Amino acid sequence: MEEMDAAVTSEVDRGKAAVQQAVTMGSLETLISERNRYIGKAARLRTLQRQLGQLTPDERRRLGGIIQQGLAQLTQAFEQGEQTLERAALEARLLAETVDVTLPVTQHPMGARHPISVLIEQMCDVFIAMGWQVAEGPEAEAEWLNFDALNFSSDHPARFMSDTLFIDPASEHRIMRTHTSPVQMRTLLTNDLPVYVVAPGKVYRADEYDATHLPVFHQLEGLAVDKGLSLADLKGTLDHLAKSMFGAEIVTRLRPHFFPFTEPSAEIDLLCFVCHGQSAEDPSHPCRTCHSEGWIEWGGCGVVNPRVLQAAGVDSSQYSGFAFGMGIDRTVMFRNNASNLRDFVEGDIRFSRELQGVAR
DSSP states (O other), rough: OOHHHHHHHHHHHHHHHHHHHHHHHOHHHHHHHHHHHHHSSSHHHHHHHHHHHOHHHHHHHHHHOOOOOHHHHHHHHHHHHHHHHHHHHHHHHHHHOOOOOOSSSOOOOOOOOOHHHHHHHHHHHHHHHTOEEEEOOOSSSEEETTGGGOOOOOGGGGSTTSSSSSSSSGGGGGGEEESHHHHHHHHHSSSSSEEEEEEEEEOOOOOOOOOSOOSEEEEHHHHHHEETTTTTHHHHHHHHHHHHHHHHHOOEEEEEEEETTTEEEEEEEEOTTTTTHHHHHTTOOOTTTTTTEEEEEEEEEEEOOOHHHHHHHOOTTTTTEEEEEEEEEHHHHHHHHHOOEEEEEEETHHHHHHHHHOHH
């Protein structure tokens, strides 16, 4: 235990020193690199956090608090360092730039709808055509609806503050929803059966801001609860959605996985639409899109866990159901070959126009 305490303290000290060095160098790139090293998913403190399960409850509680404090200190240090560098860069740019106020005013081009908004409507239209309903819910959600009602245990890793954004005060047990699944539970609690709904919307997680991850992104989840539903109905629904989004030639597969709210559970994979799976068999022709695996992960799904139905007051001996969810942002990337998720939030009108120009 003393070794782990010392390791946390040492790592925090090294992280703060790295911030100071990056600020002294005036290098924002170095600061970002060091931030990923010290508080990213592969950081040593994250590794120690994942090892807490091997300790006794008292030790886990004590050391977990120390690690959280260390991560909070490092996060604050990196944010302050980034603000310092950005302020210095802005001041330098303002000093170097001059503006000719006598130049004629140019007319700005008309705007364009964001490709995510367009795709949400298209995906919802697929289900509306099948008789489903579109449901919505609050983004600031009750912890019970986001976790407990969906069969997440009290010590599930997703509840850690390093993954979930809690709203002050924490005693009120309110969070920024980590998925749109709470909408499904709200629907079960308020609507009569059978239920067929899709729930699109924003979700929030403490993820890094990089080319493939955003702390705020969009999901579309579906829920069907009726008598006699099975995994076969789920597969048929997903195949129909995939063909509507990517074309009739698309191929899907279900790969066994685990989710607390479904049993059995699976990951939804799409056959790579660039190499069509050939790169997995021929290493001499690698594929950047699927990383030569032949398949691209699209989302998760499964048969609704009876405990979830029981939490909503549904008789699981009479009713069954299936649920699924996928990232809308990544669906746009797959459809349009966009390479960087950060382009989705930069507000550049040229990006929206380009994607709308190639959208189906």
